[in-house]
Amino acid sequence: MAQRRYVSIKEVAATAGVSFQTASKVLNGGDVRVSAETAARIVAAAERLGYQPNTIARSLVQRSTATLGLIASDATDVAITLTSVAAEQAARRHGHAVLVGHLAPGGGDAASIVRTLIERRVDGVIAAAPDLEENEEVGELLRAHGPAVSLQSIPGGGLPLVGSNHRDTGRIATEHLIGLGHEAIGTVAGLFRRRVTRSRLHGYEDALRQAGIEPDEGLVAEADWTPGGAAAATKALLERRPQITALFVHSDMMAMGVLSALYEAGRRVPAGVAVVSCDDIPFAQFLAPPLSTVRVPLAETGERAVDLLLRMIAGEPVPDKPLLLPVELIVRESCGGLETQRANRRDSDPNRG
Amino acid sequence: MAQRRYVSIKEVAATAGVSFQTASKVLNGGDVRVSAETAARIVAAAERLGYQPNTIARSLVQRSTATLGLIASDATDVAITLTSVAAEQAARRHGHAVLVGHLAPGGGDAASIVRTLIERRVDGVIAAAPDLEENEEVGELLRAHGPAVSLQSIPGGGLPLVGSNHRDTGRIATEHLIGLGHEAIGTVAGLFRRRVTRSRLHGYEDALRQAGIEPDEGLVAEADWTPGGAAAATKALLERRPQITALFVHSDMMAMGVLSALYEAGRRVPAGVAVVSCDDIPFAQFLAPPLSTVRVPLAETGERAVDLLLRMIAGEPVPDKPLLLPVELIVRESCGGLETQRANRRDSDPNRG
């Protein structure tokens, strides 16, 4: 149970009979001007003593920790978790470790998390928590201390952003429902104060207007990104506008709540209400019915964010335009489009009549 | 974009007109033998210059980083994510940061993750990835370098374990199904080589035998903890033993796949097949139908692991018995027990009859 003592490079050097600086060159440095035998002796000694380099000391002199900071929201939204885990793995592939901080439910500890990261001298920070969108202090800290990339807009701007095209997402989902013949299309949206929500809502309205349908505010319900919140919003929406035949939901997690509320209300999906969502989290296909959704490249978002951040750290210039990854509609059963697709295919099948 | 330079304590001291060691005492140390005015001057200077202490340097002399390492599996299992996020938050409440590594799908990078943590001199490690159960090398590294706590058994043992009573879990779930009158009770289990699986299977058999039912190997299906794997296993199980009327599933994530397979096979839940699972992840109640499940205290597991680890780091003695947290059955609709409960209550309702 006692703390194991670490063996330092000096001990390795002593048993190999060289100065510790020489041992350093062989074991960690790149500038190896050492004979092959000496090097072998040093490596053997290190091996035998179980030497593990102390990167703390290295960081001190090199003024770089090879560590990234990651601010994530709490684990309630699988989509965000997926993105941040992908970011962590990508960072590690590039030789960087990741120090994470998960926001407490209120998000009030964000600034304190950032300060912790800064004090530990991370080389850069990835802000992957939607709650940060409302946090002035975090924006300032991030801008003041070293490079950072955000996955949502940050107050005050000035930080490169990686994300997807939310307006497209809203438009694509809605267009699909319109294409299936729906007209009374409701939407269970995220928090109105978030940009994601507003963009997706714009896309939704774009598609509606394009089809000559005037958007009706009564068809729009706000929810808090949780299944529970979405279930409640759906219930209210159904009471307010019973004529709804289709629903565009702003996240797969909320779609679970929507499906659940629909189930309780006795409305069949897709026969009674067609549902299209966004994200395509891994188990979207295992919901009942399998969820049609606009796939957001979650993992890729995390990876690209790391790429960008690493480039900034290396001092390379980065584009100041937000990097928006393309989205793609995945048709499954919840929208009722699959049967239509199959029918269409059957109609045009050359092997048939 | 340029790397911001950090201001050191020497600069603060210079502008305050004191030696840097004195500044150190008032800003970070506890041994403040400094007059109130001098202290105020130093604090003001630090404030004005935007001083952020460099914990890297501090760690070097104090031989402690106030950082914990966390090895988690990839994000596919929400239950594990929940545990590790809770652990991170708990660590932060105790003033520790957390360096995470998420295993790649194969889990082959586990040893390299651990080495990264060790090189960064984390004060302790939490192993929260079931895949580690088969990894000899990780066990050795963890035992050799500083304190560690695991959430599943680790080859070679020697590490304190925090978890829940899996045998109880299997027994409780199965007993409930038996109590509802089921006899042909199948189980969709996790990977057989894992201890969790074997323990839950033991509990399942205990309950069966207790009720005078001889366990039938044909009723047991192995799956890989994913919804997809569980769906496939369920399909095979239903073909092999069509008479099944109830299913005990080893995780909520797998239960999604089970529900999905049941839905596709046209078996209604709970009318056709009753389902009880384990974990109680946050959206279990939003599945269709709401999932009955044995709640595992996921967040508490993470918190207790951190507590234990911190105690080990502080040099306190720790119990060598595994810390097993109690589990609890949550009855929702998927087992059909809710109607029964309601009926019972109605029968004994003093306002009626």
Added chain:
DNA sequence: ACCGTGTGGGCGAACGTTCGCCCACGAGGG
């Protein structure tokens, strides 16, 4: 006048590395 004591702050050393420069030695060429 002397000593002891307490208060406020300075100062050297150490933590474990990396970095750049220096030096000794031997070989080869003129």
Added chain:
DNA sequence: CCCTCGTGGGCGAACGTTCGCCCACACGGT
């Protein structure tokens, strides 16, 4: 025989802290 290199390795300094000890000074008591 001397000068010039190249090779192999040593060595001092620095990174930004903390820690413990030291010192100067003032004050009070005897």
